Amino acid sequence: MSWIQSVMYFAGFPISEYLEVLLKRTQPSRSFFKAKSDNVTQPISQAGLEGLWQRLLEVETSQLILTPYGGRMSEISDSETPFPHRNGSIFAIQYLVTWDDDKETEKHISWMRRVYAYMASHVSKSPRAVYLNYRDLDLGRNHDANTSYAQASIWGLKYFKSNFRRLVHVKTLVDPGNFLRNEQSIPVLPSGQK
Structure with a gap:
């Protein structure tokens, strides 16, 4: 099988x-959406939260999802699973906007990018950590089956931090032909770099 x-x-x-x-x-729906995410490692100031709130009120269909971290979750080593954002993160944020008219796509995507730019000083840095399952194609994308490690590390380090290199090695061993791929999949190393 x-x-x-x-x-x-x-x-x-x-x-x-x-x-x-x-x-x-x-496609089950004709609606559109754009999502981005961040990890928060220090409390966001009241002024920072008020600025975010003002931006969210600009678009009626905006959503903000806060996912708390900490507790037992923070005791799991960054390298124990591919998901490394446990220790040191207070919570994750997902910003989301939806719309039904494809003529409004640029307006909503531009709004999302402005919100994301505003939050840069309030969230994790070096790298700015993001959650894989929201797949943010603004971070970069594979353009073919031969995306380089350097190119993929632009989004891979944000999703996986230091686990990215290890995941590339596993992918190279398990799927050397890069059959399992998407716009931001883990790349395979060229045969001489295994």
């Missing part, structure tokens, strides 16, 4: 239907 068949089987699809399911994917 291939890994794709295994995934489909464990997801509850009969093996005979796995290709059909993959080929029939549809």
